[in-house]
Amino acid sequence: MNFPNELVLQEQFAAAKVAVYFANPAKTTRYYGFEVKKEIFEGDFQAVQQWRAEGHTNPIFGGFKFDNQKTALSKLMNGYFFEPQTVYELVTKQVYGIKQKLPLAKSTPTYKQKNQIIQQRDETTWPNRINRVIDSLLTQADKQKVVLGRQRLLQLATEINLVSLIQQLQEQQPNSYHFVLKYYDEVFVSATPERLVAVKDGQVATAAVAGSIKRGTTPLEDTKLQTALLNDHKNLQEHTYVVATIVKKLAHLAKLDTISQPGILKTPQIQHLYTPITGNLKATKTLLDVAQRLHPTPALGGIPVEWALVIIKETETFARGLFASPIGMIMPNGDGELVIGIRSMYVVAKTVRLFAGAGILAESQAQSEYQETALKMEPMMSLLENLA
Numbered sequence: 140m141n142f143p144n145e146l147v148l149q150e151q152f153a154a155a156k157v158a159v160y161f162a163n164p165a166k167t168t169r170y171y172g173f174e175v176k177k178e179i180f181e182g183d184f185q186a187v188q189q190w191r192a193e194g195h196t197n198p199i200f201g202g203f204k205f206d207n208q209k210t211a212l213s214k215l216m217n218g219y220f221f222e223p224q225t226v227y228e229l230v231t232k233q234v235y236g237i238k239q240k241l242p243l244a245k246s247t248p249t250y251k252q253k254n255q256i257i258q259q260r261d262e263t264t265w266p267n268r269i270n271r272v273i274d275s276l277l278t279q280a281d282k283q284k285v286v287l288g289r290q291r292l293l294q295l296a297t298e299i300n301l302v303s304l305i306q307q308l309q310e311q312q313p314n315s316y317h318f319v320l321k322y323y324d325e326v327f328v329s330a331t332p333e334r335l336v337a338v339k340d341g342q343v344a345t346a347a348v349a350g351s352i353k354r355g356t357t358p359l360e361d362t363k364l365q366t367a368l369l370n371d372h373k374n375l376q377e378h379t380y381v382v383a384t385i386v387k388k389l390a391h392l393a394k395l396d397t398i399s400q401p402g403i404l405k406t407p408q409i410q411h412l413y414t415p416i417t418g419n420l421k422a423t424k425t426l427l428d429v430a431q432r433l434h435p436t437p438a439l440g441g442i443p444v445e446w447a448l449v450i451i452k453e454t455e456t457f458a459r460g461l462f463a464s465p466i467g468m469i470m471p472n473g474d475g476e477l478v479i480g481i482r483s484m485y486v487v488a489k490t491v492r493l494f495a496g497a498g499i500l501a502e503s504q505a506q507s508e509y510q511e512t513a514l515k516m517e518p519m520m521s522l523l524e525n526l527a
């Protein structure tokens with residue numbers, strides 16, 4: 140049997156009952172997995188660890204739910220992992236010193252008209268709720284940060300074309316991980332720039348991604364915004380909290396390399412403060428041990444974390460499910476990669492929920508945090524606006 144080309148895999152994805160597509164930011168590794176060999180619903184870290192230890196021959200894909208809140212919405216959003224019956228791995232090949240980039244699949248468009256967003260509803264009370272949280276941060280010196288999210292509800296004219304969705308992701312979001320998980324009529328999509336943890340051959344890699352600003356419309360404006368972000372007190376503080384917490388939490392699991400000053404991570408719509416954190420994982424420790432220890436980092440939860448989780452529950456109007464959660468892949472040998480389910484949406488037929496959050500500190504301005512969440516919804520909005 141010939142190895143199918145990527146378009147065939149995308150068509151298989153659209154036709155499958157259960158499927159996954161997972162790609163790294165450079166798109167040098169792209170996975171497609173189809174149909175269920177084994178699955179687990181609502182597994183927490185321990186349950187998935189145990190389920191995994193029973194053995195699997197193929198990689199496992201899926202995600203955890205963010206916290207202990209359950210959503211009545213769906214099975215998928217309450218946490219779902221599956222071992223596909225078939226997994227295809229498309230990898231860039233090193234051909235005698237020349238790195239051959241894998242060509243991205245392209246279908247000849249047969250459509251005449253793009254899908255349309257016919258209704259949009261935002262949570263307009265969000266800034267008021269955020270102001271209350273800012274007030275309580277101002278009066279409690281021991282509470283530093285909480286990441287609060289909001290939803291946007293959309294109605295589409297027609298159901299999503301999944302072949303077009305994967306192709307548009309590849310075209311529009313070159314610097315992010317892609318994760319598309321399909322379970323019957325439910326689909327969760329993320330174009331996230333944020334890695335929670337990758338483990339390979341005893342090496343662990345994570346990163347702090349927190350602190351954001353928009354992209355400029357010209358190279359000059361873009362550089363000015365980048366400089367502003369690198370010198371902005373609120374964003375630097377927000378970022379420092381995340382780095383310090385990750386380093387502290389990893390101390391007994393890994394021997395970390397030296398941590399550098401924050402750099403910049405750019406996606407087409409937004410730029411972030413970014414600090415990669417790497418090291419040697421202690422023997423006997425696994426990807427899931429590290430993920431359990433780190434989640435939720437203060438880039439998705441807050442400081443102190445227990446307080447932040449209560450504020451999230453009180454302030455947000457929905458259970459997060461896979462939004463802001465560890466999602467990704469675990470290899471049969473226990474290595475793998477989990478990323479964070481942000482810049483994401485949840486689709487059932489023609490109804491779409493977009494999610495975005497922002498780090499709230501005492502010095503935050505509710506209105507500018509609202510704008511930041513709108514910016515973080517842009518990747519999914521732009522995807523939907525261009526779907527066949």
Ligand SMILES: C=C(O[C@H]1C=CC=C(C(=O)O)[C@@H]1O)C(=O)O
Pocket residue numbers: 286288333348349350351411437438439463481482494495496497498515
């Ligand atoms: C919660 C989100 O972003 C987090 C990740 C990166 C930067 C963030 C920030 O600058 O606020 C957030 O902590 C989201 O995109 O929905």
